[in-house]
Amino acid sequence: MPLLAALAVSASLTLGPAASPPAARDPGVLLRGKVVTMNDAGDVWPDAGLWIRSGRIEAVVRAGSPLPAGARSARVVESGGVIYPGLIDLHNHPAHAAYPLMPVGKAYEDRYEWRFYDDAYDRRITYSEFVLASPDYYDLAAELGRYGEYKALAGGTTSLQGADDGLPSSARGCLVRNVETADVGPRRAVSRVDLGRDAREWADLARAQKDGVLVLHLAEGTGERMADEYRAVERSGLVGPRLVAVHGVGLTADQLGDMAARGAGLVWSPLSNFLLYGTTTDVAAAKAAGLDVSLAPDWAPSGSKSVLGELKVADLVNKHRLNGLFTDRELAQAVTRNPARALGWDRRAGRLAAGYVPDLVVLDDRNADPYRNLIEATEENVRLVSVAGDMLYGDEPVMARARATPDVEPAARFPGDRVKVMAGDCPGTDLPPMPLTETRDRLQRALAMDPRFLLDRVGPKPESVRRIRAELARCPGGEPPGELTPPDIQRVLSCRLGLPFEETRLSALTTYEDPEWMNRLVANPNLPAYLKALPDYYRRQ
Numbered sequence: 001m002p003l004l005a006a007l008a009v010s011a012s013l014t015l016g017p018a019a020s021p022p023a024a025r026d027p028g029v030l031l032r033g034k035v036v037t038m039n040d041a042g043d044v045w046p047d048a049g050l051w052i053r054s055g056r057i058e059a060v061v062r063a064g065s066p067l068p069a070g071a072r073s074a075r076v077v078e079s080g081g082v083i084y085p086g087l088i089d090l091h092n093h094p095a096h097a098a099y100p101l102m103p104v105g106k107a108y109e110d111r112y113e114w115r116f117y118d119d120a121y122d123r124r125i126t127y128s129e130f131v132l133a134s135p136d137y138y139d140l141a142a143e144l145g146r147y148g149e150y151k152a153l154a155g156g157t158t159s160l161q162g163a164d165d166g167l168p169s170s171a172r173g174c175l176v177r178n179v180e181t182a183d184v185g186p187r188r189a190v191s192r193v194d195l196g197r198d199a200r201e202w203a204d205l206a207r208a209q210k211d212g213v214l215v216l217h218l219a220e221g222t223g224e225r226m227a228d229e230y231r232a233v234e235r236s237g238l239v240g241p242r243l244v245a246v247h248g249v250g251l252t253a254d255q256l257g258d259m260a261a262r263g264a265g266l267v268w269s270p271l272s273n274f275l276l277y278g279t280t281t282d283v284a285a286a287k288a289a290g291l292d293v294s295l296a297p298d299w300a301p302s303g304s305k306s307v308l309g310e311l312k313v314a315d316l317v318n319k320h321r322l323n324g325l326f327t328d329r330e331l332a333q334a335v336t337r338n339p340a341r342a343l344g345w346d347r348r349a350g351r352l353a354a355g356y357v358p359d360l361v362v363l364d365d366r367n368a369d370p371y372r373n374l375i376e377a378t379e380e381n382v383r384l385v386s387v388a389g390d391m392l393y394g395d396e397p398v399m400a401r402a403r404a405t406p407d408v409e410p411a412a413r414f415p416g417d418r419v420k421v422m423a424g425d426c427p428g429t430d431l432p433p434m435p436l437t438e439t440r441d442r443l444q445r446a447l448a449m450d451p452r453f454l455l456d457r458v459g460p461k462p463e464s465v466r467r468i469r470a471e472l473a474r475c476p477g478g479e480p481p482g483e484l485t486p487p488d489i490q491r492v493l494s495c496r497l498g499l500p501f502e503e504t505r506l507s508a509l510t511t512y513e514d515p516e517w518m519n520r521l522v523a524n525p526n527l528p529a530y531l532k533a534l535p536d537y538y539r540r541q
């Protein structure tokens with residue numbers, strides 16, 4: 001074998017399983033724009049291009065460099081923007097993406113206070129979730145999962161943590177990659193919200209970590225009870241390179257230092273922390289200890305709509321509370337290469353280079369500094385999002401050039417008739433198409449506890465009707481003699497679950513479309529004054 005060919009073979013072997021197909025097949029796409037590589041050197045190449053073919057980046061072509069032979073017949077797509085690695089969201093609960101921001105009336109000490117002892121939370125989230133997802137009620141588990149993916153894409157996210165494995169589309173990574181199921185790195189993530197309560201549960205966590213990277217909620221709140229959580233995790237032998245701690249609000253500087261020394265990762269979700277607890281993680285101590293910090297939004301009921309939104313929160317916290325401790329480039333790393341490294345994906349994701357996955361987001365070029373440009377971009381500025389080379393979301397004209405097939409639907413409309421379109425199919429899966437418009441409509445009707453819609457959903461399912469009748473038998477008025485009617489449905493929801501609790505509007509896809517999100521945010525009593533400047537990022541320039 002000639003030396004050059006041998007080198008090429010060994011390069012493709014070390015770069016993972018996506019070997020190049022014969023060049024005669026699909027020539028792929030040459031996506032042109034300013035390329036922000038997020039590599040170690042911080043290279044940014046204007047007027048460059050990414051040659052994308054068969055689910056991988058074949059080459060990054062710099063201005064003035066000759067095109068690789070195979071790329072000459074590739075379809076050229078002028079993005080007109082700045083190309084970044086797709087954002088990796090290492091802390092979310094996409095099944096809850098449909099919910100609006102919760103009104104919060106007080107500062108909680110820790111997550112156990114609102115999760116287990118707050119009746120409003122139960123009725124607003126837990127019971128609503130049951131009614132929306134249960135096959136005997138609205139049966140919208142698939143829609144809930146898919147909506148979480150749609151929202152992620154609208155914010156430039158290409159990989160998502162926290163998909164509930166009970167939800168069919170999200171667990172299988174219909175549109176975005178799920179870190180729990182994607183095979184980008186040598187291991188998959190295993191996500192857990194709760195610590196062990198007994199020896200058996202701790203052993204289960206240890207077993208999960210043996211096979212994968214354990215992404216674990218830890219010390220979400222303040223006080224000694226939270227610092228104790230770390231001691232328990234430490235005693236169970238879980239602290240190491242295969243632990244990613246989510247939140248860590250209550251971790252001491254020593255504990256953060258210990259995590260760094262042992263190679264563990266940390267995910268920071270400042271907005272959710274401030275809204276619920278009035279404070280956040282000691283990321284200054286984390287940084288001083290050399291801990292890699294990833295930034296992620298937590299979830300819709302108490303967080304940003306996406307990683308892109310959370311970047312603005314981090315920017316304000318960095319400016320006003322941390323005295324500019326993080327550079328703009330470091331904040332950009334916290335949503336790209338840091339989460340990739342935490343997952344063990346750093347040789348194939350989180351930056352743009354040959355051999356890496358073509359997960360990327362293209363943004364408007366509004367600021368000469370590419371990292372500031374990312375931090376200040378809103379959903380309006382998202383021109384294109386690609387997952388594995390599939391162009392799934394973006395501006396209508398860019399998508400028309402980038403996507404081989406025209407199977408998209410309008411997703412959001414910004415002033416000046418700037419329309420974003422979404423591709424709702426699930427490439428490579430047998431999941432049914434689920435148009436965004438229909439998904440939104442179904443979820444909104446269910447959130448409004450529309451009784452007729454529930455009857456439509458359960459009508460063809462005699463077993464579900466039987467179960468609802470059995471529930472009614474336990475309510476005042478008892479089981480109805482005839483067919484179920486809308487008042488019967490209202491009666492069972494009210495009597496068994498205390499629903500509807502309040503008027504609930506579907507959380508819109510983008511921040512721009514959702515003034516209620518901003519109103520509830522600035523009304524939150526736990527929010528530091530400087531975070532009330534958050535709407536400024538969304539004022540149109």
Ligand SMILES: [Zn+2]
Pocket residue numbers: 091092093217246298299
């Ligand atoms: Zn969480």
